Amino acid sequence: MKTILYTLCFLLVFSGCSSPFVEDNTVEEIAPVTFWSLNQGKGGKLEITTLVPPVTNEKKQVLTLNVDLLKQGKKEFNLKFYRELKLGQLRMLIINEKLAKKEIISLIDTILSDPDVSPRLFLVLVRGSFEDFLENEGKVQKNLDYYLYRMFRHYERRNQGEMSIVNLHEFMEKVYSPYSDPVLPIFKADKDNFTYEGTALFNENKYVGSINKREDQMFQLIANDHYLKNLPIPHLKVSLGQVRSKVHMQVDDHFKTLNIHVLIKGRIDEYRGHRNILSRSEMNKMTDDIQSYLQRETVGLVKETQRLKIEPLEVGAHTYSPLTHPVTRKVWLDHYEKMKVHVKYSVKIEPLSL
Amino acid sequence: MSSRFHLFDRTAVMGSGYILAMVNRMQMLYYVLILPKHLVHPYMMAGILGVGFLSQINLSILSKYLTSNYFVLGYHGFVQLFSEKMVRFFAFLGIFFILMKVIVTTLGYVEIVHQFMFPSMKTNWLIFVLIASGFYIASQGMEKTIRLSIIGFLATIWVILVYIPYFMPPIAKTHHLYPLVPGEGLLHSWYGLLMVWSALSGPEYLVCLGPWIGPKEKILRGMSIGNALSVFEYLVLFAACILYYGSPYLEKISFPVVNMIRYLQSPVFERVDIILISLNMIYFLYFIALFLLCLYGAIRIAAGRININTNRKGFLVCVIAVFIGMLVINGWYWREGQELNVWMTLQLWLGAITYLLVPSVLAIAMKWKRGQSR
Numbered sequence: 001m002k003t004i005l006y007t008l009c010f011l012l013v014f015s016g017c018s019s020p021f022v023e024d025n026t027v028e029e030i031a032p033v034t035f036w037s038l039n040q041g042k043g044g045k046l047e048i049t050t051l052v053p054p055v056t057n058e059k060k061q062v063l064t065l066n067v068d069l070l071k072q073g074k075k076e077f078n079l080k081f082y083r084e085l086k087l088g089q090l091r092m093l094i095i096n097e098k099l100a101k102k103e104i105i106s107l108i109d110t111i112l113s114d115p116d117v118s119p120r121l122f123l124v125l126v127r128g129s130f131e132d133f134l135e136n137e138g139k140v141q142k143n144l145d146y147y148l149y150r151m152f153r154h155y156e157r158r159n160q161g162e163m164s165i166v167n168l169h170e171f172m173e174k175v176y177s178p179y180s181d182p183v184l185p186i187f188k189a190d191k192d193n194f195t196y197e198g199t200a201l202f203n204e205n206k207y208v209g210s211i212n213k214r215e216d217q218m219f220q221l222i223a224n225d226h227y228l229k230n231l232p233i234p235h236l237k238v239s240l241g242q243v244r245s246k247v248h249m250q251v252d253d254h255f256k257t258l259n260i261h262v263l264i265k266g267r268i269d270e271y272r273g274h275r276n277i278l279s280r281s282e283m284n285k286m287t288d289d290i291q292s293y294l295q296r297e298t299v300g301l302v303k304e305t306q307r308l309k310i311e312p313l314e315v316g317a318h319t320y321s322p323l324t325h326p327v328t329r330k331v332w333l334d335h336y337e338k339m340k341v342h343v344k345y346s347v348k349i350e351p352l353s354l
Numbered sequence: 355m356s357s358r359f360h361l362f363d364r365t366a367v368m369g370s371g372y373i374l375a376m377v378n379r380m381q382m383l384y385y386v387l388i389l390p391k392h393l394v395h396p397y398m399m400a401g402i403l404g405v406g407f408l409s410q411i412n413l414s415i416l417s418k419y420l421t422s423n424y425f426v427l428g429y430h431g432f433v434q435l436f437s438e439k440m441v442r443f444f445a446f447l448g449i450f451f452i453l454m455k456v457i458v459t460t461l462g463y464v465e466i467v468h469q470f471m472f473p474s475m476k477t478n479w480l481i482f483v484l485i486a487s488g489f490y491i492a493s494q495g496m497e498k499t500i501r502l503s504i505i506g507f508l509a510t511i512w513v514i515l516v517y518i519p520y521f522m523p524p525i526a527k528t529h530h531l532y533p534l535v536p537g538e539g540l541l542h543s544w545y546g547l548l549m550v551w552s553a554l555s556g557p558e559y560l561v562c563l564g565p566w567i568g569p570k571e572k573i574l575r576g577m578s579i580g581n582a583l584s585v586f587e588y589l590v591l592f593a594a595c596i597l598y599y600g601s602p603y604l605e606k607i608s609f610p611v612v613n614m615i616r617y618l619q620s621p622v623f624e625r626v627d628i629i630l631i632s633l634n635m636i637y638f639l640y641f642i643a644l645f646l647l648c649l650y651g652a653i654r655i656a657a658g659r660i661n662i663n664t665n666r667k668g669f670l671v672c673v674i675a676v677f678i679g680m681l682v683i684n685g686w687y688w689r690e691g692q693e694l695n696v697w698m699t700l701q702l703w704l705g706a707i708t709y710l711l712v713p714s715v716l717a718i719a720m721k722w723k724r725g726q727s728r
Contacts, residue, residue, distance in 0.1 A: 022474040115470050118624065119617050159524065169617055176603035179529070317529040325537045
């Protein structure tokens with residue numbers, strides 16, 4: 001019996017008896033960073049920035065590195081910082097717009113294939129210098145990284161139409177899906193501010209353009225959240241609140257025309273014009289104005305996607321049916337580009353009452 | 355050390371609950387985790403149902419033997435049905451089939467654990483831990499191992515509820531489910547169907563457990579429920595994967611099911627996948643223990659030592675041999691990656707073949723025997 005046990009021990013030694021646990025995750029010894037900010041560095045390198053230490057109650061500092069490879073960044077951080085960097089708590093990947101124009105998918109693929117990183121990681125594009133913002137604001141706000149994460153999480157959870165919040169999985173799923181293209185939120189950063197700017201548009205995995213804040217509202221209504229907490233229309237001097245939309249898209253059999261019918265329900269939050277909107281006829285006029293405004297804006301948005309030949313609105317998905325085979329992406333986009341667009345809005349506004 | 359070491363004692367007969375648990379958990383082993391990647395298209399849901407139905411027919415053929423008098427006699431039943439020489443020959447063949455199944459399934463599971471839980475750990479350690487625990491369970495004897503099946507079943511069946519969020523928006527995208535009719539390229543899907551069949555294999559090994567399971571009337575019912583439950587679980591998993599990934603993306607993922615679970619976040623514990631992978635270990639261990647016992651039995655039959663008492667040494671040597679086999683395959687021939695490796699493919703075919711042949715061969719042999727005795 002003993003010989004057998006010895007053999008077993010020998011086998012273990014033979015199979016390499018170094019300690020099986022290499023990783024050490026003692027909280028005091030690691031730095032589980034919550035975000036990585038990527039920018040174009042000098043000489044075609046990547047510039048990686050993060051805020052350390054993320055957990056313990058010490059003074060935070062911004063660490064920046066110039067590296068060739070994303071994961072090299074992790075190694076270099078360790079050589080520079082006294083705690084080991086861990087990616088298990090990585091929550092946000094902040095990519096500079098300029099870098100995104102050059103390459104984005106290789107960066108995202110790297111992050112995706114790391115089993116430590118959750119597929120719920122938020123992806124964000126930044127216009128301007130996020131590093132400056134960190135440097136400056138990091139001094140004032142103690143838990144800046146955590147607050148940023150909470151902000152994304154807040155707007156992701158209920159889809160309340162303030163921002164398009166996209167996570168890693170949603171992005172990749174749309175990259176591969178033939179009839180839809182991914183979008184990302186785009187923020188503007190400078191020394192003092194970090195502001196939502198609109199939605200960045202992609203053609204499969206290439207960054208091709210963006211829509212501004214005003215158009216973004218239409219995007220939220222007809223494609224993303226189907227809800228807006230607040231829809232200001234400055235030139236009508238009116239602001240609508242709690243706007244819910246129901247969208248019917250219809251493409252005819254020959255892919256010649258696209259009919260979009262949007263039902264909107266909301267109420268007037270604020271009105272600073274001269275109409276007496278308590279009277280029915282005046283109110284009807286008002287509704288007509290709002291309808292034609294929304295129509296114009298939406299047509300503009302759809303035309304923009306047609307011009308870029310992309311599908312963030314997922315129009316093609318509405319042509320799917322259980323029994324027919326969809327045409328390929330290329331054929332569909334060729335049709336989509338030339339399609340005539342008819343947009344019709346039915347706006348229902350709850351009467352003002354106190 | 356006790357002088358008594360009886361692996362194959364029998365004090366009780368396990369009813370339909372155990373049969374259900376055994377059949378179901380055997381069918382939920384490794385292949386189901388990679389299955390969605392090979393099925394890809396939504397219309398393969400019908401394929402799963404179809405193969406599940408065939409599997410049901412196969413089980414009812416199998417039950418012909420399981421309800422006969424030969425089955426209750428165990429080894430002696432086989433000897434009556436065939437001759438002793440033939441039984442030894444079959445046992446000899448069986449050694450390879452069992453060895454293959456044990457090795458490939460364990461290594462497959464180890465690969466998942468390695469990739470998602472302990473990327474920095476040597477896989478040999480993981481294999482050692484699994485085999486050592488399997489050995490411990492097996493050395494408690496066949497009866498206790500079979501009893502473990504119901505624990506494994508109860509401990510893991512609820513996992514199906516975890517997939518509910520994948521059927522609801524915003525995670526689920528309904529348009530991924532379309533089209534439901536097959537187009538061109540239908541011929542390519544035979545491989546996926548073969549995989550479903552192979553994943554459903556496993557219940558044929560019940561023939562080795564003659565003395566322990568019964569009573570006769572309940573066997574087929576237990577097996578049918580187990581099989582139906584497995585098919586249902588396959589469907590749920592596959593539909594969830596389709597809704598979550600969509601076909602084009604699904605094709606690119608090596609471990610779709612595990613990756614999908616990573617998307618869940620519980621407020622208490624973020625890495626839900628780690629808990630679920632560890633939970634799966636319960637029935638992987640039960641499976642390893644059961645098959646180590648079967649292997650030991652097969653070796654004893656093949657060597658003609660069936661009448662000599664079981665002893666610890668012999669069993670340990672047998673287990674160590676399996677362990678070494680795993681280390682060798684893992685070290686030299688096992689390549690992690692997107693495509694199925696040689697061993698996986700081989701086991702895919704072997705599993706499919708045994709599941710197809712064992713029930714019908716036994717049924718034919720019984721018919722032939724009956725014709726002879728008349």
